[in-house]
Amino acid sequence: MVPVRTNIANGKETCLWCDNCGTLLLGRRCSKCGSTGREFEINSPGDIRPCMGDSVRILEDLLEEAFGTAIPIKGCSVFFNKVPGEDRTDEIIAYGNVIGVLRFDIASDRLRVELRQAGAERGDPVGTKNIGRSFGVSGHLKGKSVPGENVSEVIGTFSSEDPIIVRKGLKMGPGIAMADSDKMKSAEKALRIRDLNTLSGITICPNAGRDVFVECNRGHLEKLENTAVNEVRSYVKGKTQPVTVSFSGGKDSLAAYGIAAKAVKSPELLFTNTGLEFPETLEYVERFVRNRRLVLHTAQAGNAFKDNVDTFGPPAKDFRWCCKVCKLGPISELISRNYPKGTITCEGNRSLESFTRAGTELVTRNPFVPNQINLNPVRNWCAAEIWGYIWMKGLEYNPLYERDFERIGCYLCASCLASEWRNTARIHPEMYQDWESYLHAYAERNGLPPEYIDMGFWRWKVLPPKMRQLADGLELKMEPRGGNGLSMKLMKGASVCVAGGYSMEAIATVPRNRDFAYVEDALRTVGDVKYSSEFEIAMVRMKTGKARLFGGGQVSVTAEDAAGAERTFEKAVKALIRAELCTQCGICAKTCPRKAIRIKGGMKVDPERCTSCGKCESACMVVHYYDKIMSGKTLPAPEACAMPSAQKTQTSERRDGFRGGNGRRPQGGRSQNRGGGQPQRSGGNRNGGRDAAHGGRDGSRGPRNQGGGRPQNRGGHGQSSRGNGRNGQSGQQPRGGGSRPRL
Numbered sequence: 253m254v255p256v257r258t259n260i261a262n263g264k265e266t267c268l269w270c271d272n273c274g275t276l277l278l279g280r281r282c283s284k285c286g287s288t289g290r291e292f293e294i295n296s297p298g299d300i301r302p303c304m305g306d307s308v309r310i311l312e313d314l315l316e317e318a319f320g321t322a323i324p325i326k327g328c329s330v331f332f333n334k335v336p337g338e339d340r341t342d343e344i345i346a347y348g349n350v351i352g353v354l355r356f357d358i359a360s361d362r363l364r365v366e367l368r369q370a371g372a373e374r375g376d377p378v379g380t381k382n383i384g385r386s387f388g389v390s391g392h393l394k395g396k397s398v399p400g401e402n403v404s405e406v407i408g409t410f411s412s413e414d415p416i417i418v419r420k421g422l423k424m425g426p427g428i429a430m431a432d433s434d435k436m437k438s439a440e441k442a443l444r445i446r447d448l449n450t451l452s453g454i455t456i457c458p459n460a461g462r463d464v465f466v467e468c469n470r471g472h473l474e475k476l477e478n479t480a481v482n483e484v485r486s487y488v489k490g491k492t493q494p495v496t497v498s499f500s501g502g503k504d505s506l507a508a509y510g511i512a513a514k515a516v517k518s519p520e521l522l523f524t525n526t527g528l529e530f531p532e533t534l535e536y537v538e539r540f541v542r543n544r545r546l547v548l549h550t551a552q553a554g555n556a557f558k559d560n561v562d563t564f565g566p567p568a569k570d571f572r573w574c575c576k577v578c579k580l581g582p583i584s585e586l587i588s589r590n591y592p593k594g595t596i597t598c599e600g601n602r603s604l605e606s607f608t609r610a611g612t613e614l615v616t617r618n619p620f621v622p623n624q625i626n627l628n629p630v631r632n633w634c635a636a637e638i639w640g641y642i643w644m645k646g647l648e649y650n651p652l653y654e655r656d657f658e659r660i661g662c663y664l665c666a667s668c669l670a671s672e673w674r675n676t677a678r679i680h681p682e683m684y685q686d687w688e689s690y691l692h693a694y695a696e697r698n699g700l701p702p703e704y705i706d707m708g709f710w711r712w713k714v715l716p717p718k719m720r721q722l723a724d725g726l727e728l729k730m731e732p733r734g735g736n737g738l739s740m741k742l743m744k745g746a747s748v749c750v751a752g753g754y755s756m757e758a759i760a761t762v763p764r765n766r767d768f769a770y771v772e773d774a775l776r777t778v779g780d781v782k783y784s785s786e787f788e789i790a791m792v793r794m795k796t797g798k799a800r801l802f803g804g805g806q807v808s809v810t811a812e813d814a815a816g817a818e819r820t821f822e823k824a825v826k827a828l829i830r831a832e833l834c835t836q837c838g839i840c841a842k843t844c845p846r847k848a849i850r851i852k853g854g855m856k857v858d859p860e861r862c863t864s865c866g867k868c869e870s871a872c873m874v875v876h877y878y879d880k881i882m883s884g885k886t887l888p889a890p891e892a893c894a895m896p897s898a899q900k901t902q903t904s905e906r907r908d909g910f911r912g913g914n915g916r917r918p919q920g921g922r923s924q925n926r927g928g929g930q931p932q933r934s935g936g937n938r939n940g941g942r943d944a945a946h947g948g949r950d951g952s953r954g955p956r957n958q959g960g961g962r963p964q965n966r967g968g969h970g971q972s973s974r975g976n977g978r979n980g981q982s983g984q985q986p987r988g989g990g991s992r993p994r995l
């Protein structure tokens with residue numbers, strides 16, 4: 253999309269709407285009527301997307317429930333714009349205005365709709381409930397509460413905290429009830445005014461569907477396509493590697509396929525079956541490939557997740573071992589097997605997806621998949637452009653997008669929002685229940701309270717401050733039994749490696765006191781480092797050998813001789829210990845002759861200055877923990893190696909009902925609530941009154957409703973409270989804080 257303006261200070265994007273045609277303009281002119289559109293503002297970053305399928309019905313139901321009418325959006329072109337919030341938070345755009353916000357309220361375990369001024373103006377003449385008239389208050393009323401004695405009329409039956417439309421004289425606007433409707437007039441605080449204005453005269457434009465949206469934006473979409481296709485063609489020109497498409501079953505990779513298929517002849521598709529896919533995704537990928545007679549290579553993670561989950565515990569937002577085990581491992585194997593001379597892979601990565609993807613370039617490389625060059629032709633597209641393109645090209649997309657999923661990934665992804673997890677419960681209750689049961693069993697055998705699961709604490713290794721505060725307030729002990737001490741499980745001491753030389757492997761358990769990214773800095777002091785934050789892997793090359801460290805604690809070393817392997821291992825583990833247990837004493841910074849170290853939440857090392865002389869390590873006290881953990885190491889049989897390969901994994905018997913398959917279950921689940929009906933609480937979970945305290949996408953989700961159970965799910969729009977956010981910030985550790993190791 254071409255934002256007309258971006259106002260960084262206000263965090264706003266200016267977009268265009270065609271009032272003649274009734275839809276969003278992605279370019280600067282409507283391809284259908286020629287209009288240059290009317291400007292309107294949305295919040296940044298502006299990854300606007302169409303509201304479609306179940307989402308439309310859910311939104312209509314919420315408006316009906318709240319105001320007795322869905323007229324404000326009926327038949328018109330509606331878009332969502334994802335904005336920061338504690339869980340799902342979407343601005344609702346209709347008639348070229350932000351008419352409201354749809355948010356998942358964790359405390360009440362349900363989706364709620366709030367109006368904005370334009371929505372109140374549109375809903376006021378047609379609404380039949382949740383309306384209050386006030387009088388006798390004056391001055392600047394925005395954000396103010398109104399006492400019951402100033403409420404003259406209450407229309408409809410509603411509850412405290414429900415959205416309402418407030419009328420006052422000739423002005424009106426959105427508000428929130430602060431008392432139940434029958435008690436409003438006598439309440440000390442009856443309602444809060446969010447906004448109050450005279451009518452601005454919203455332009456009621458014609459109804460518009462997908463066809464109109466595509467028609468109005470055809471010129472812009474074709475231009476986008478041409479640019480992307482030319483980029484791909486220019487890059488691959490003269491290169492010998494075959495072009496492939498990383499096809500995940502999601503919309504972005506579908507658009508990337510569209511570009512690749514136009515740019516080159518018959519690109520092959522690469523798909524990773526993590527074993528945690530929705531059945532719809534597997535069926536869709538198969539169907540897509542079959543219908544288009546494409547070549548598909550599938551990397552199978554098999555039981556990798558199931559086989560590792562007991563060792564590593566549930567994946568967390570700050571400990572995504574599953575990405576490495578279920579995605580990176582299988583896809584690297586597939587590429588080295590099928591493309592020994594490498595491949596150029598078109599991917600659907602987009603800058604607007606997350607902070608970690610912001611600023612994505614056309615060409616990127618993953619140091620851990622050396623045979624692959626990634627091209628990102630849709631990196632600068634917004635979600636509405638992706639959809640416009642998919643519709644314009646008639647590309648079949650994953651049907652889950654019609655089921656109120658904004659993004660599609662593994663069904664039990666620790667990074668999903670509470671609302672998404674609730675949506676999984678709605679569509680696949682048996683898959684939801686499976687994982688839920690596993691989590692409870694995991695908590696039980698690790699001496700963790702049920703709240704560890706019920707309140708979503710399992711989604712972090714290190715709780716963000718507000719979650720920690722909540723746990724402390726409830727006097728919950730959140731440390732797994734014996735899980736936060738230091739220990740070393742040596743899988744294989746320095747021994748001859750089949751690939752030549754010597755290797756050594758271990759799992760080092762070191763408390764996660766801060767982000768794993770600090771390992772990159774600590775490792776700089778011992779050698780050259782490559783680091784992937786996405787997969788939490790660091791590789792270091794030293795004079796004595798090479799080491800790989802994984803977020804899960806695995807350490808793997810190769811060297812020319814046994815002494816080299818042991819020396820490399822020691823240096824790597826000491827770096828891990830420094831990274832996580834650094835007390836920020838600053839001694840190393842003072843010791844460094846090159847002034848390469850600064851202390852900022854932990855030890856940070858300037859790679860331009862550091863010569864890997866090792867003086868700072870000698871000065872550091874915390875590295876002495878290395879001797880302690882090595883003195884207590886255990887040495888199981890070498891074949892028990894749990895290094896992260898889909899094929900090379902430790903297994904252990906399930907002690908619970910988790911099947912962990914990829915969802916190809918008998919009658920796997922489309923059976924319930926198909927018609928866009930509202931999500932239901934899954935039965936049988938252990939949380940009769942689950943509280944809400946879950947990580948938000950900003951990582952600062954605060955506790956709510958600490959004391960008691962949740963309110964009933966009145967509207968049936970409830971979604972489960974598990975939760976968390978998505979953009980990686982939420983996993984940030986409290987810098988410099990955190991618990992010290994118990995030794």
Ligand code: SF4
Binds near residue numbers: 871874
């Ligand atoms: S010397 Fe102090 S500041 Fe430096 S890494 Fe060790 S504990 Fe951290």
Ligand code: SF4
Binds near residue numbers: 778846865
């Ligand atoms: S003392 Fe300074 S130069 Fe030497 S390894 Fe440490 S950070 Fe690098």
Ligand SMILES: [Zn+2]
Binds near residue numbers: 274282285286
């Ligand atoms: Zn138009």
